[in-house]
Amino acid sequence: MTKLNRQILEMMQNSKGHMTAEEAFLLAKRKNIDVSLASMYRILNRLTEDGLLTKVSMDGQPDVFDKTVREHGHLVCDVCGEIVDFEIGNIKEIINEEVNEDIKTIDLKLHYVCAKCRKKGV
Numbered sequence: 001m002t003k004l005n006r007q008i009l010e011m012m013q014n015s016k017g018h019m020t021a022e023e024a025f026l027l028a029k030r031k032n033i034d035v036s037l038a039s040m041y042r043i044l045n046r047l048t049e050d051g052l053l054t055k056v057s058m059d060g061q062p063d064v065f066d067k068t069v070r071e072h073g074h075l076v077c078d079v080c081g082e083i084v085d086f087e088i089g090n091i092k093e094i095i096n097e098e099v100n101e102d103i104k105t106i107d108l109k110l111h112y113v114c115a116k117c118r119k120k121g122v
């Protein structure tokens with residue numbers, strides 16, 4: 001792995017966890033990591049291919065890169081877009097049994113309005 005890729009990976013691992021390439025690019029700038037937005041896209045996708053990050057596809061929005069690689073679900077606030085992880089426990093086994101197939105991966109997104117947005121009364 002190149003030094004730059006490692007720096008980006010470490011930055012992601014020390015972050016809140018879910019970031020678009022653009023957010024990661026802005027964070028890198030603040031940390032004086034010298035990388036272009038195009039390179040950031042390339043590096044994040046590469047790290048995802050290598051299984052070091054995961055990617056969450058969002059409807060009509062840029063992909064979000066995730067530092068958590070073990071299987072988990074996401075709570076997505078429909079107002080501010082904030083993403084929170086939750087454990088999926090044995091959901092996969094339950095679904096496997098239900099459909100009687102061998103599910104490879106699970107992409108579970110639950111939509112809600114987060115506490116902050118509820119407080120603002122949106």
Ligand SMILES: [Zn+2]
Pocket residue numbers: 077078079080081082113114115116117
């Ligand atoms: Zn919210």
Ligand SMILES: [Zn+2]
Pocket residue numbers: 017018066068072073074084085
């Ligand atoms: Zn996550």
